[in-house]
Amino acid sequence: xxxxxxxxxxxxxxxxxxxxxxxxxxxxxxxxxxxxxxxxxxxxxxxxxxxxxxxxxxxxxxxxxxxxxxxxxxxxxxxxxxxxxxxxxxxxxxxxxxxxxxxxxxxxxxxxxxxxxxxxxxxxxxxxxxxxxxxxxxxxxxxxxxxxxxxxxxxxxxxxxxxxxxxxxxxxxxxxxxxxxxxxxxxxxxxxxxxxxxxxxxxxxxxxxxxxxxxxxxxxxxxxxxxxxxxxxxxxxxxxxxxxxxxxxxxxxxxxxxxxxxxxxxxxxxxxxxxxxxxxxxxxxxxxxxxxxxxxxxxxxxxxxxxxxxxxxxxxxxxxxxxxxxxxxxxxxxxxxxxxxxxxxxxx
Amino acid sequence: xxxxxxxxxxxxxxxxxxxxxxxxxxxxxxxxxxxxxxxxxxxxxxxxxxxxxxxxxxxxxxxxxxxxxxxxxxxxxxxxxxxxxxxxxxxxxxxxxxxxxxxxxxxxxxxxxxxxxxxxxxxxxxxxxxxxxxxxxxxxxxxxxxxxxxxxxxxxxxxxxxxxxxxxxxxxxxxxxxxxxxxxxxxxxxxxxxxxxxxxxxxxxxxxxxxxxxxxxxxxxxxxxxxxxxxxxxxxxxxxxxxxxxxxxxxxxxxxxxxxxxxxxxxxxxxxxxxxxxxxxxxxxxxxxxxxxxxxxxxxxxxxxxxxxxxxxxxxxxxxxxxxxxxxxxxxxxxxxxxxxxxxxxxx
Numbered sequence: 001x002x003x004x005x006x007x008x009x010x011x012x013x014x015x016x017x018x019x020x021x022x023x024x025x026x027x028x029x030x031x032x033x034x035x036x037x038x039x040x041x042x043x044x045x046x047x048x049x050x051x052x053x054x055x056x057x058x059x060x061x062x063x064x065x066x067x068x069x070x071x072x073x074x075x076x077x078x079x080x081x082x083x084x085x086x087x088x089x090x091x092x093x094x095x096x097x098x099x100x101x102x103x104x105x106x107x108x109x110x111x112x113x114x115x116x117x118x119x120x121x122x123x124x125x126x127x128x129x130x131x132x133x134x135x136x137x138x139x140x141x142x143x144x145x146x147x148x149x150x151x152x153x154x155x156x157x158x159x160x161x162x163x164x165x166x167x168x169x170x171x172x173x174x175x176x177x178x179x180x181x182x183x184x185x186x187x188x189x190x191x192x193x194x195x196x197x198x199x200x201x202x203x204x205x206x207x208x209x210x211x212x213x214x215x216x217x218x219x220x221x222x223x224x225x226x227x228x229x230x231x232x233x234x235x236x237x238x239x240x241x242x243x244x245x246x247x248x249x250x251x252x253x254x255x256x257x258x259x260x261x262x263x264x265x266x267x268x269x270x271x272x273x274x275x276x277x278x279x280x281x282x283x284x285x286x287x288x289x290x291x292x293x294x295x296x297x298x299x300x301x302x303x304x305x306x307x308x309x310x311x312x313x314x315x316x317x318x319x320x321x322x323x324x325x326x327x328x329x330x331x332x333x334x335x336x337x338x339x340x341x342x343x344x345x346x347x348x
Numbered sequence: 349x350x351x352x353x354x355x356x357x358x359x360x361x362x363x364x365x366x367x368x369x370x371x372x373x374x375x376x377x378x379x380x381x382x383x384x385x386x387x388x389x390x391x392x393x394x395x396x397x398x399x400x401x402x403x404x405x406x407x408x409x410x411x412x413x414x415x416x417x418x419x420x421x422x423x424x425x426x427x428x429x430x431x432x433x434x435x436x437x438x439x440x441x442x443x444x445x446x447x448x449x450x451x452x453x454x455x456x457x458x459x460x461x462x463x464x465x466x467x468x469x470x471x472x473x474x475x476x477x478x479x480x481x482x483x484x485x486x487x488x489x490x491x492x493x494x495x496x497x498x499x500x501x502x503x504x505x506x507x508x509x510x511x512x513x514x515x516x517x518x519x520x521x522x523x524x525x526x527x528x529x530x531x532x533x534x535x536x537x538x539x540x541x542x543x544x545x546x547x548x549x550x551x552x553x554x555x556x557x558x559x560x561x562x563x564x565x566x567x568x569x570x571x572x573x574x575x576x577x578x579x580x581x582x583x584x585x586x587x588x589x590x591x592x593x594x595x596x597x598x599x600x601x602x603x604x605x606x607x608x609x610x611x612x613x614x615x616x617x618x619x620x621x622x623x624x625x626x627x628x629x630x631x632x633x634x635x636x637x638x639x640x641x642x643x644x645x646x647x648x649x650x651x652x653x654x655x656x657x658x659x660x661x662x663x664x665x666x667x668x669x670x671x672x673x674x675x676x677x678x679x680x681x682x683x684x685x686x687x688x689x690x691x692x693x694x695x696x
Contacts, residue, residue: 137577137609194547201546201581229485229588229631233549236574237581261485264630275626283577
């Protein structure tokens, strides 16, 4: 039983797309994974450029590329026929293909055959194929922070990534732990927790965040919300398997209703923090909320800071938009509450 | 997208087992499903008798049996070679085989072949094979009660069955809704909710309990506990998909620690009720706990009643051991709180 692993270094495949908005995955990898990315592989009529080195597949292989990561998501999420020759060649030459699209590449006969001829494998980062363990609830060494949310898609992944970067910049030993397909591509490892059979969700979350050094932080990408009736099972399993020492609440100021259930208003931030803490205390009585991360992109720049200050005063917690402010205020809060004296606090 | 369906009437297959404790499933069916059970099918050296009509497979077919339900669970959960000729003949003659064992019958070549020759199907009640929907959170017509628990295996299924029977005895329109393999065998329908991919748990729970008459009660079999860190994802998804109007808390007085996580004490009953209500209010603000069901089989008969009375006084809720007391006190509570005036209450 193990997490999904992406072999690096790799190249980002952009195919023949014409529109940069379809290359979000590739752009994310270019932003977050610079040391792992050798360059971009584009077909001759591709109009998108991520400002990476342009490589042919042969050049990528010469430079030691171990994976070809599909960095584009066409509308509908399907693979184009024009991409297949590149994929076939990659598999035959021992490169893995990393697929985050909805199309299951195992249903494409050419790729199945190519896989059987070569040593490359198709890795589907949306799907857990291995058997997962049942959670034991055993306390693991090391510290854990989980980003939780008022809903899906409110910045939990982005906040976890930015926070990990900010902690590392302060020489704090921290690792981003991915639980969704984009996160897994960025981290090069992880489990798409929402594809795990419900009996094993907490067990998968335990697997994602194993024992570590006593002062090490796992910064775990949250999923869904306890207040989203479609996906609260995923959120609950992830919360209990993560056993977080700290949570950060994520929210999008433009979101008023639960994305998948428009009949449901979003919870008040304080209520959302309270319920997540209450449920988390079952597995970690010392858990605390150290701050709030809000996507304020829908606000005018001049009202943004006032809004964050108001929330900060109401909740008594640091409140940032990580895209604008970074995560320094969260790092400071974490440092104050845990880092000194780290060992003693955690041993309690 | 649909639930698992068992065609009735059926016969209970006991194979050649020697020990009655291995025939719990069959005994449960004999107890709860009398109108659906034509009899038992036993091999010549079987030593267990459920006091049902003994039928050969041919007689079962003549009497119109549509399914052969495997009513035994040998140690290790595997199928015996001596059973296969009966299974092959059943499939060839259009009977379904209902399997709740861990062994996947699709891995046995003789049965796969027999299935292709006949019209009978192997139905695995442990496994959801169809795609499940994402929950919408839409309010469905009808009333719903979910049994919740302090842990796994504390009587949630038994309580739901007994409560359904007691409600029906009072001419209240109520249906037991099964969410686990034994429950599905008893109900003849349902979904093994713990085998559903986590993203779809709430959606599966919505499917189990569809729109119904305004005064109809679905009595839904709960799973796990929000306080069991191994299975809380299942419990949360089931709670949110069920949108219960009422819950009954189930507990086993002998249980002190979470079954799968021995480092975790069981919650106090009041805390357990509170958290389940708090989470259920997200989908149904009017939800209430109408009583408590406790397995007291580990207590001396003379201390049993005193114990239940004490809990009843502490919680201010009717408290029964359904195996001893039945569920009349719960029916009365439900009747008082919902039945008069039923329509108005639910419309609020």
